[in-house]
Amino acid sequence: MTNAVKALAGTGVTGAEIIHANLMPPALIAHALRRNEGRLSADGAFIAETGTHTGRSVQDKFVVEDPETRADIWWGKVNQPMAPERFLGLAARVRGWLGARPELFTQDLYAGADPAHRVRVRLVTTNAWHALFARNMFIRPAPAELAGFEPDFTILHAPEFQADPAQDGCRSETVIALSFAAKTIVIAGTSYAGEIKKSIFTVMNWLLPAKGVLPMHCSANVGDKGDVALFFGLSGTGKTTLSSDPERNLIGDDEHGWSDAGVFNFEGGCYAKVIKLSREAEPQIWDASHRFGAVLENVIADAAGRLDLNDGRLTENTRSCYPLPYIPNIVESGAAGLPRNVVMLTADAFGVLPPIAKLSPAQAMYHFLSGYTARVAGTEKGLGKEPQATFSTCFGAPFLPRRPEVYGQMLAELMARHGADCWLVNTGWTGGGYGTGNRMPIHVTRALLRAALDGSLARVEFQRDPFFGLMVPKALNGVPSEMLNPRETWADKAGYDRTARDLVARFEANFATYADAVDADVKAAAIRAAA
Secondary structure, rough: OOOOHHHOOOOOOOOOEEEOOOOOHHEEEHHHOOOOOEEEOOOOOOEOOOOOOOOOOHEEEEEEOOOOOOHHHHOOOEEEEOOOHHHHHHHHHHHHHHHHHOEEEEEEEEEOOOOOOOEEEEEEEEOOOHHHHHHHHHHHOOHHHOOOOOOOEEEEEEEOOOOOOOHHHOOOOEEEEEOOOEEEEEEEEOOOOOHHHHHHHHHHHHHHHHHHEEEEEEEEEEEOOEEEEEEOOOOOOOOHHOOOOOOOEEEEOOOOEEEEEEEEEEEEEEEEEOOOOOOOHHHHHHHHHHHOOEEOOOEEEOOOOOOOOOOOOOOOOOOEEEOOOOHHOOOOOEEEEEEEEEEEEEEOOOOOOEEEEEEEEHHHHHHHHEEEEOOOOOOOOOOOOEEEEEEEEHHHHHHHHOHHHHHHHHHHHHHHHHHEEEEEEOEEEOOOOOOOOEEOOOOHHHHHHHHHHHHHHOOOOOOEOOOOOOOEEEEEEEEEEEHOOOOOOOOOHHHHHHHHHHHHHHHHHHHHOHHOOHHHHHHHHHHHOOO
């Protein structure tokens, strides 16, 4: 078997004259520069522009309605169905298109640091920089493991291919289509590299529950005593910042699995948002983004390659992709023991949630299924002056192929079986909502988290919040007592009450979707939250 045939084995792609298989970063960067795919920054990072698509194309994602998997898919806006025959035709045309290119790049990689639960991924792409992105993001096999590498899933990555909605059963010339039965992913019509990462996260979210492993959109770290903490949270809640603690070791910053043996990272790299990033606030991410081998998406640089991370002219979603070893204090194995603490982060721009609350198991499932945060003007285009409540179930709705309650029930069972505590942490506003109050001081949040993770917070006296039914600490050394009760931080107490009732109503309306799919304890938690 020739090297070219071996590199494309199992993909169905044939005909390409030159195959660059499993190249290391220097070679990939050299090819990317030769092909004019981008340029180097002054520090040696590779800068690429993704054109029209500067983020995920959520309306162009499809899951194939295979008979073997149809009954278990959470169909709807997140998982739009594609007929099997349409997918077969689309995949055949993309394979033919890829095979007609003069050169291709392939990478053989792992998703999942735990060998018992990892997935072998083969990427076929037209661009060297996309191959480098994948190599940075996923787990890189040892050279000896590549000899007999056989992929579990194949990604056919054709960013310049244009789909035909009439022929392919999609919405536009862009399509991301996953077939769990065929173990094939087609990504066409978009150069945004995040589609590669998130397509495999969706695969892990499909495969692992059947093995009794909970896939999670969260960061994770571990203390010197082996105490693992998980941090769930949507964009802007502080997930990366709070898990990157110099006193703890980082397992990973985005995607993990929780089995009865412990927690493991799905990835071998980080994909950080870098708009307005400063070296003072985020030194680890800043340093990693100014290194040879990092990939920068839609980041602006001057003629000399000096980065301007404050410039969002192409997009506010500027990104840096780099291998985990580029940052200090990492867990090299990508795995650790069982979590002792689960932290759910929310940036409540209405300013009515407490800075920290201890959740019962039923409340943990309720808030996990809710996945609440609030966005404000400036974080996304099109947002008005008033905060907007956002609910993304399981803190990762766009990547869930199964129904949310499947993941929620698994979380509740794992927490109960292994005795993990759960905390709801508000990194948003205090003393009033956005425009009136102030952002929660980071030193207060860190002090509360430190007390939660070392066990001291669980031993203090708690009182029940009258609006959300949350158990809130009465006092904690080093934290002003009035900050623990958000109502006390508002000058306008009646205004607080009105705003809290309004947010409770939003929670209630959102949770109606899941009310018939959860047990009595979770329903009771929902009723208390809506009281």
